[in-house]
Amino acid sequence: MATSSATENIRYVVEGGHKLSGSIEPSGNKNAALPIIAATLLTDQPVRLSNVPRIRDTETLVDLIGSVGVTADWTGQNELSIQAKEVRPASLDPELCTRIRASILLAGPMLARCGTVELPPPGGDVIGRRRVDTHLLALEQLGASITVDQSYRFVASQLQGADVFLDEPSVTATENALCAAVAAKGTTVLRNAASEPHVQDLARFLCVLGARIEGVGTNTLRIHGGRSLAGGDFRIGPDHIEVGSLIGLAAVTRSSITINNAGVEHLRSTLMNFDRLGISCRIHGDDLHISSDQSRKVKEDFGGHIPKIEDQPWPAFPADTMSIAIVTATQCEGVVMMFEKMFESRLFFVDKLIAMGARIVLCDPHRAIVAGPSKLRAARLESPDIRAGMAMLLAAMCAEGTSTINNAQQIERGYERIDERLNALGAKIIRQPSRDE
Numbered sequence: 001m002a003t004s005s006a007t008e009n010i011r012y013v014v015e016g017g018h019k020l021s022g023s024i025e026p027s028g029n030k031n032a033a034l035p036i037i038a039a040t041l042l043t044d045q046p047v048r049l050s051n052v053p054r055i056r057d058t059e060t061l062v063d064l065i066g067s068v069g070v071t072a073d074w075t076g077q078n079e080l081s082i083q084a085k086e087v088r089p090a091s092l093d094p095e096l097c098t099r100i101r102a103s104i105l106l107a108g109p110m111l112a113r114c115g116t117v118e119l120p121p122p123g124g125d126v127i128g129r130r131r132v133d134t135h136l137l138a139l140e141q142l143g144a145s146i147t148v149d150q151s152y153r154f155v156a157s158q159l160q161g162a163d164v165f166l167d168e169p170s171v172t173a174t175e176n177a178l179c180a181a182v183a184a185k186g187t188t189v190l191r192n193a194a195s196e197p198h199v200q201d202l203a204r205f206l207c208v209l210g211a212r213i214e215g216v217g218t219n220t221l222r223i224h225g226g227r228s229l230a231g232g233d234f235r236i237g238p239d240h241i242e243v244g245s246l247i248g249l250a251a252v253t254r255s256s257i258t259i260n261n262a263g264v265e266h267l268r269s270t271l272m273n274f275d276r277l278g279i280s281c282r283i284h285g286d287d288l289h290i291s292s293d294q295s296r297k298v299k300e301d302f303g304g305h306i307p308k309i310e311d312q313p314w315p316a317f318p319a320d321t322m323s324i325a326i327v328t329a330t331q332c333e334g335v336v337m338m339f340e341k342m343f344e345s346r347l348f349f350v351d352k353l354i355a356m357g358a359r360i361v362l363c364d365p366h367r368a369i370v371a372g373p374s375k376l377r378a379a380r381l382e383s384p385d386i387r388a389g390m391a392m393l394l395a396a397m398c399a400e401g402t403s404t405i406n407n408a409q410q411i412e413r414g415y416e417r418i419d420e421r422l423n424a425l426g427a428k429i430i431r432q433p434s435r436d437e
Contacts, residue, residue, distance in 0.1 A: 008433065010412065012405040012419060014396035015428035016378060019292070020255035022425045026243050026262060027053040027416040028078065028236035032198035034102040035175040036205045036236065037061050040082040041070060041109035042183060043209055045231030049080040052236055056413040060099045064106065067093050083231075089114035094151075097121070100413070101172070104135060108176035111144055111154045112183030119152045134173035138164050142180050142188065161186030161225050169194045169219065169313045175202050182211045184225040193221050196314040197266045201237050208232040238263035242415060243288065244270045244321040245390050248328040249422070250290035251279045252398040257425060262288040269317045273309050273325060275299070277332045296373065298334025306369075310339035319343065323391035326350060329370040330358040331398060338368045349388035352381050353395055378403040386414035393418070397427060406434050 028051035037058065040047045052058060054077060062072045062080070069088040075081045087110065097103040097120040110117035136146050141164045144156040161184045166173055174194040179202075181188035193199070195217055203216040209232050212224040243262050247270070250257045264283050271281055278295040281288050301307045309329075311319040319342045329336050330353060340346050344365040354360050356379045359371040378401030383389030389411035396403035405411075408431070411418060419429040 008409065009406070009435075010408045011432060011434035012393065012396075012408045012411075013430040013432065014393065014403045014405060016376075016397055016399040016401060016403065018253070018397070018426055018428055020250065020253055020257055020422070020425040020427060023258040023260050024246060024421060024425060025260045026238045026246065027051075027055075029053075029198050029201060029239040030055060030057060030414050031171070031196070031239075031241075032201035033058050033236050034061055034100075035105050035172070035179075035198070035202045036234065037065065037080070037082070038102070038105040038109050039179050039202060039206060041065065041084045041087055041106070041113050042179060042206075043229040043231060044083070044085050045229070046081065046083040047209070047231050048075075048233045049082065050076075050078065050233070050235045052078050052080050053239070053416045054078055055416050056409065057100045057102060060096055061102055064092060064096050064103060067096070068110070084113070087113045089116050092117070092119055094120040104132060105172060105175060107135060107139065107152070107154055108179035111139065111156055112159060112180055115157055116153070116155045119154070121151065134166055134168055134170040135176050138166060138173055138177040139180055142177065142184050144180075159184035159225075161188040161223070163189045163191070165191045166193060168192070171196055171199060174199055178202060178206070178213070178221065178223065181223040181225050182206055182213070182227075182229070184223075186225060188223045188225055190221040190223065191219070193219050194313060195219055196318075197237060197240055197263070205234045208234050240266045240270065241318060241320045241387075243267060244274075244318070245324050245394070245415070247274055247279065247281060247288070247290055248324040249394050249397065250292075251277070251294060251296065251328050252331045252394050254292050254294075255290075255425075256292040257290055259288040259290070261286055264288060269315055270321060273317050274328070276307055276309060277325070277328055277336065279328065279332075296332040298329070298332050298336050298372075300334070306335050306337055308337040308339055311341055319346070320387050322346065323349065323387040324394065326360070326368065326370060327353065327391045327394045330360070330372045330374045330376065330395070332372045335369065335371045338370060340366050340368075346385075346388070349384055349391065352379065352392060355379055356395055356399055358395075375400065377401060381405045383407040383410040386410055390415060390418075393429075397422075408434070
């Protein structure tokens with residue numbers, strides 16, 4: 001396995017124009033693994049997790065829980081053994097917290113376990129303002145006292161169940177509130193909750209440990225809290241965002257690949273929106289096949305109007321797949337409006353695609369018009385965040401010539417050994433340390 005320290009800069013040298021073939025299996029869902037690792041602090045019994053993506057973000061969170069006294073060991077390439085026999089109510093390491101936004105997921109579990117936690121501001125991708133107000137308001141309604149200064153300090157002698165309405169269906173706020181509610185005394189009703197596959201995975205994990213949660217997969221969760229939790233074994237589900245990335249990759253490189261164990265039950269909106277771009281997939285059980293023979297022709301709306309692909313909370317099209325869809329659209333015939341509603345800086349990476357030859361008009365921070373197909377040319381690129389970085393990798397793989405993607409460690413925060421796994425399908429990606437030039 002290619003590994004690097006959390007601070008090492010990596011670049012990918014990508015030779016474009018190669019078709020891929022074969023089978024690939026998506027990694028475990030990063031956005032499920034992170035809250036589940038945090039939630040292991042709710043029990044003092046051993047927990048064994050499998051299909052955990054071995055990526056920078058999960059490794060950083062493992063380091064974080066280890067810093068407060070939790071025993072966490074990688075017992076296999078994608079297997080974690082965790083026991084939070086003791087949890088110290090210590091201040092979390094600011095340097096580790098700045099690496100990942102997921103550090104905020106420790107607020108609920110540590111508050112439940114220790115009665116107090118001091119959390120430095122979380123880091124993560126710079127894709128616009130990412131407010132934490134929803135977390136604070138939810139935990140406050142469950143009985144926490146919160147002080148905000150240079151850090152967030154939470155105190156609660158005893159969390160109490162409550163009827164909580166989230167001011168937005170935030171995924172991580174739902175996960176924090178869910179963990180706190182499991183430990184709270186009494187019943188909590190969590191309304192306007194996020195219901196993404198990774199939220200469902202967290203709820204199922206907590207139920208394996210003995211929690212009682214009703215409404216999993218809906219926007220209203222009823223949690224009967226205060227039950228003592230045991231240990232257990234749990235397998236992380238497949239990453240539907242990685243599946244969407246692989247669909248886009250097959251489309252732009254005109255390749256034929258099969259995605260095994262794709263978790264097709266969570267792909268309805270993803271498949272619907274790729275179909276609008278003229279990319280269709282065949283489902284065989286839980287496997288997904290994308291053939292090289294695609295129309296790649298944008299389907300106009302009724303009446304010949306320009307179609308729109310827009311992200312929304314689950315079960316609509318995922319925001320994290322928008323960057324992939326934009327690159328895919330550059331290789332499809334027709335015009336489509338891409339409407340990114342959730343993060344005001346996520347579309348700014350399209351200037352790199354324009355420099356590569358893509359025909360894109362950035363209307364404002366949330367909307368872009370893509371006209372295709374465009375012949376992309378190699379370029380020197382910089383990965384600003386996980387998803388834009390993966391989108392740039394797709395663009396480089398279908399471009400003419402050899403591209404360099406700096407800051408590729410951002411991609412590795414979300415995609416496990418992606419260079420190795422794509423090279424096994426026929427890609428030409430060289431991973432190497434990036435030195436200041």
